Amino acid sequence: MLDFVSTRRGVLKTGGALFVTFTLVDKVLPALAQGSARKKTVSLDEVDGFLSVGVDGQITVYSGKVDLGTGVRTAFTQIVAEELEVPIDRVNLIQGDTALTPDQGPTWGSISIQIGGMQIRKAAATARKALVEMAAERLGVPPNELRIENGAIKSSGKSVSCADLVGGRTFSLKVDKDAPVKDPASYTVVGKSVPRLDIPPKATGQFMYMQDFRVGGMLHGRVVRPLAIGAKLENVDESSVKDVPGLVKVVRDGNFLGVVATTEWDAIQAARRLKATWSKWEGLPERAHLWEHVRATKINSDEVTANVGNSAKALSDASKRISASYDFAIHTHGSIGPSCAVVEINDGKITCWSASQATHRLRKQLAAMMAISPDDIRCLYIEGSGCYGRNGHEDAAGDAALLSRAVGGRPVRVQWMRADEHGWDPKGAPVLIDLRAGVDREGRTIAWESEFFLPDSFGPVPLVAAILADLPGMTEQLPKFVVRNTAVPYTFPNIRTVAHMLNETPLRWSWMRSPGRLESTFANECFVDELAASVSADPLDFRLKHLGDPRGVELLQRLAVLTKWEKRTSPRKDAKGDVVAGRGISYVQYDLVRTYVGAVAEIEVDRRTGEIRVERFLVVHDCGQIINPDGVTNQIEGNIIQTVSRTLKEEVLFDRSAVTSLHWATYPILTFPEVPDVIIELIDRPNEKPWGAGEPAATIVPSAISNAVFDALGVRLRSVPFTPAKVLAAIEGD
Amino acid sequence: MPTSVSLEVNGRAIVVIVDDPGMPLLYALRDSLELKGPRFGCGLGQCGTCAVLLDGEPVLSCETPLTKVVNRKVVTLEGLGTPEKPSRVQQAFIDEQAAQCGYCLNGMIMQATALLAKTQNPTVPQIKKALTGNLCRCGTHLRIIRAVQRAARSA
Numbered sequence: 001m002l003d004f005v006s007t008r009r010g011v012l013k014t015g016g017a018l019f020v021t022f023t024l025v026d027k028v029l030p031a032l033a034q035g036s037a038r039k040k041t042v043s044l045d046e047v048d049g050f051l052s053v054g055v056d057g058q059i060t061v062y063s064g065k066v067d068l069g070t071g072v073r074t075a076f077t078q079i080v081a082e083e084l085e086v087p088i089d090r091v092n093l094i095q096g097d098t099a100l101t102p103d104q105g106p107t108w109g110s111i112s113i114q115i116g117g118m119q120i121r122k123a124a125a126t127a128r129k130a131l132v133e134m135a136a137e138r139l140g141v142p143p144n145e146l147r148i149e150n151g152a153i154k155s156s157g158k159s160v161s162c163a164d165l166v167g168g169r170t171f172s173l174k175v176d177k178d179a180p181v182k183d184p185a186s187y188t189v190v191g192k193s194v195p196r197l198d199i200p201p202k203a204t205g206q207f208m209y210m211q212d213f214r215v216g217g218m219l220h221g222r223v224v225r226p227l228a229i230g231a232k233l234e235n236v237d238e239s240s241v242k243d244v245p246g247l248v249k250v251v252r253d254g255n256f257l258g259v260v261a262t263t264e265w266d267a268i269q270a271a272r273r274l275k276a277t278w279s280k281w282e283g284l285p286e287r288a289h290l291w292e293h294v295r296a297t298k299i300n301s302d303e304v305t306a307n308v309g310n311s312a313k314a315l316s317d318a319s320k321r322i323s324a325s326y327d328f329a330i331h332t333h334g335s336i337g338p339s340c341a342v343v344e345i346n347d348g349k350i351t352c353w354s355a356s357q358a359t360h361r362l363r364k365q366l367a368a369m370m371a372i373s374p375d376d377i378r379c380l381y382i383e384g385s386g387c388y389g390r391n392g393h394e395d396a397a398g399d400a401a402l403l404s405r406a407v408g409g410r411p412v413r414v415q416w417m418r419a420d421e422h423g424w425d426p427k428g429a430p431v432l433i434d435l436r437a438g439v440d441r442e443g444r445t446i447a448w449e450s451e452f453f454l455p456d457s458f459g460p461v462p463l464v465a466a467i468l469a470d471l472p473g474m475t476e477q478l479p480k481f482v483v484r485n486t487a488v489p490y491t492f493p494n495i496r497t498v499a500h501m502l503n504e505t506p507l508r509w510s511w512m513r514s515p516g517r518l519e520s521t522f523a524n525e526c527f528v529d530e531l532a533a534s535v536s537a538d539p540l541d542f543r544l545k546h547l548g549d550p551r552g553v554e555l556l557q558r559l560a561v562l563t564k565w566e567k568r569t570s571p572r573k574d575a576k577g578d579v580v581a582g583r584g585i586s587y588v589q590y591d592l593v594r595t596y597v598g599a600v601a602e603i604e605v606d607r608r609t610g611e612i613r614v615e616r617f618l619v620v621h622d623c624g625q626i627i628n629p630d631g632v633t634n635q636i637e638g639n640i641i642q643t644v645s646r647t648l649k650e651e652v653l654f655d656r657s658a659v660t661s662l663h664w665a666t667y668p669i670l671t672f673p674e675v676p677d678v679i680i681e682l683i684d685r686p687n688e689k690p691w692g693a694g695e696p697a698a699t700i701v702p703s704a705i706s707n708a709v710f711d712a713l714g715v716r717l718r719s720v721p722f723t724p725a726k727v728l729a730a731i732e733g734d
Numbered sequence: 735m736p737t738s739v740s741l742e743v744n745g746r747a748i749v750v751i752v753d754d755p756g757m758p759l760l761y762a763l764r765d766s767l768e769l770k771g772p773r774f775g776c777g778l779g780q781c782g783t784c785a786v787l788l789d790g791e792p793v794l795s796c797e798t799p800l801t802k803v804v805n806r807k808v809v810t811l812e813g814l815g816t817p818e819k820p821s822r823v824q825q826a827f828i829d830e831q832a833a834q835c836g837y838c839l840n841g842m843i844m845q846a847t848a849l850l851a852k853t854q855n856p857t858v859p860q861i862k863k864a865l866t867g868n869l870c871r872c873g874t875h876l877r878i879i880r881a882v883q884r885a886a887r888s889a
């Protein structure tokens with residue numbers, strides 16, 4: 001049997017059917033086919049916003065929060081299955097479709113379960129109550145004699161199914177904040193390590209990622225970015241690509257340049273061969289003087305995040321003062337699969353498929369850029385490669401929109417090449433922190449002061465396409481979440497912590513796991529260690545002594561047991577040889593109001609080469625009620641390993657014109673032989689609120705490693721990444 | 735000039751008609767055959783996510799031009815097993831819940847399959863070495879190592 005396949009459009013075949021079938025969106029399309037897209041409410045206070053029951057009793061959950069490869073789909077399914085007492089395979093989840101799902105805000109900050117999941121739980125609890133009331137009426141049995149079980153409401157002898165009660169119809173009911181939720185003691189699904197629903201198709205090549213999504217008649221686009229970030233497009237030589245067979249169009253809009261072709265390979269070839277001339281631009285600061293540049297950047301406002309007593313006076317009264325500056329390099333998101341989107345425009349209406357973490361916001365951004373009403377745009381989420389913040393997905397959608405418009409609205413798929421991703425995804429901010437503390441004659445810490453240089457948050461990250469084509473963007477005040485761990489959980493008598501909100505960052509900035517809190521916790525937890533060492537205290541004892549919060553104290557005590565913590569001061573006294581082992585501790589309460597994490601890093605550092613090997617991370621984690629323990633463990637492992645990579649290796653390189661670390665050889669990340677073991681103890685509190693897991697565990701990594709290096713060698717690493725060169729310089733300078 | 739290239743993919747004879755026989759195999763698999771296993775990650779041979787087996791050996795399909803695969807046998811992730819009947823290695827990845835986003839999984843499973851074909855009971859350092867060229871940004875490494883160990887045990 002022989003199949004002929006053409007890379008041009010259309011498929012030739014003989015001798016039997018092609019063996020590959022291709023489905024569009026598995027669960028989204030049926031909803032569209034029913035024509036429900038236009039009518040369905042997306043209101044946040046309507047049960048129908050979040051839930052529907054099909055005529056077959058199948059429950060559909062409409063989630064504005066999306067699964068970024070973190071298991072949220074499974075966790076939400078568990079939550080609804082639990083409240084409505086149905087097996088999990090009776091629950092479908094539709095995510096991030098602006099026509100169908102409520103705007104629950106972007107999927108960020110590890111708050112999907114804490115906020116989004118709880119909105120869904122309340123909607124399910126309201127539905128449950130309503131179903132029981134309807135059944136009571138239908139069956140003529142008082143509600144308190146009814147129970148809900150396997151998709152039906154039952155009393156002894158009588159029963160009516162949820163499908164019979166509301167199947168195919170709406171609840172038309174406000175979400176009742178007081179609707180009783182199930183008692184955690186009776187949970188059968190929540191709190192269990194239900195296997196992830198997406199892993200079997202992912203392991204067998206059946207899962208459809210955004211990068212796999214295709215629509216009929218689709219063309220392929222590629223972008224051609226300026227050689228310098230602010231360069232002007234001076235000339236395009238279209239004859240340079242006239243030999244590319246499938247070329248449809250070279251698209252130019254201001255400084256936005258792209259190509260559209262019938263096949264992906266043709267688009268890639270055209271983008272590579274297209275000759276364009278750009279003006280010179282050298283507006284980036286010199287990398288060697290990055291920190292002077294950050295320090296000199298205009299400050300929009302100061303956020304005072306803690307002000308206790310009189311820290312200035314206490315500092316001047318102190319018998320011993322210590323101070324230090326910490327810095328954290330610019331990082332790239334570095335998803336393994338580059339950003340991708342498909343846009344089509346039909347009768348002035350835009351449909352956009354992307355892996356955006358914020359489809360509702362993307363809709364507004366596209367509306368501003370394309371100068372049409374948001375009502376004429378529908379953005380649908382399809383899971384892409386791992387997403388750790390606002391990466392390039394929205395930008396790819398902006399690119400696809402401009403390219404589609406240029407070819408009469410035909411659907412255009414844009415996938416970034418590796419250099420587009422490394423060069424043009426929005427970056428983490430370079431963060432600088434100054435710390436000062438004072439100790440009195442008795443060795444008590446009497447003053448703590450800190451200043452953070454953090455990016456101000458004006459609104460959504462502007463789309464690259466809008467910047468290059470000089471098209472309108474949108475503004476929206478975003479919460480200043482970057483400041484939330486600048487204050488400390490410790491009870492010093494005089495504290496002043498201030499965040500200087502900077503007007504700009506050298507490269508286009510976005511939030512990346514875990515913005516502001518990662519850098520703040522790095523500096524704070526290292527400096528606490530410096531303080532402990534300065535008064536010859538055991539670093540764990542020192543933290544316990546200054547911690548008022550019993551949940552934090554319990555966590556640290558459990559960490560001491562888990563790690564068999566030996567009480568002593570750092571640095572260790574018995575360091576011998578070239579390769580020295582060290583231990584470092586760190587602690588955080590995320591945003592100072594939620595998830596608690598404590599960790600000990602065990603490392604080895606080679607004084608000849610400056611190389612650090614992280615051997616093990618031991619973590620104790622309290623995120624309140626746990627929905628799926630294995631899901632939480634998976635998130636913690638991932639966040640620790642990713643942040644070890646960022647701490648040891650990662651730094652975006654740039655010259656005065658553009659980013660120069662355009663692939664994995666110039667922006668290396670951790671590889672298998674370098675990966676530490678991660679040992680985790682979860683504290684489950686079924687009767688408490690569920691808080692987020694994931695990002696909180698990232699924040700303790702750099703400080704734990706730095707403190708471990710201090711324990712080993714007695715030198716402080718205050719600049720991420722901890723490259724061998726910096727370790728050697730620290731040893732030298734000691 | 736359109737050229738035709740004959741090869742075998744997942745046990746099936748295929749002729750790809752293509753303008754540029756220098757086109758990497760990856761695009762024929764993804765765009766012409768609409769396979770979803772092999773994935774584009776870097777196109778530079780740096781991440782391993784595009785791996786397929788070529789006559790049983792793992793190769794990076796983003797760097798393998800069609801001219802190099804004429805009349806040869808290609809096996810992709812789909813060719814190893816299905817959700818209903820996963821291969822031993824695929825089953826082990828499912829059992830260990832060895833994925834976050836799972837975008838890197840194709841490369842990991844192809845590479846592990848090739849490793850286990852040669853080394854029945856690899857040590858952890860051997861597994862790590864075999865997977866050195868496969869990047870995972872989500873930090874799923876520990877689960878992936880456990881999955882390879884489990885697959886070895888289940889042989």
Ligand code: FES
Pocket residue numbers: 773774775776777778779780781782783784785794795796797
């Ligand atoms: S896509 Fe082939 S190695 Fe990265």
Ligand code: FES
Pocket residue numbers: 069336385386833834835836837838839869870871872873874
């Ligand atoms: S699981 Fe996301 S890249 Fe490996």
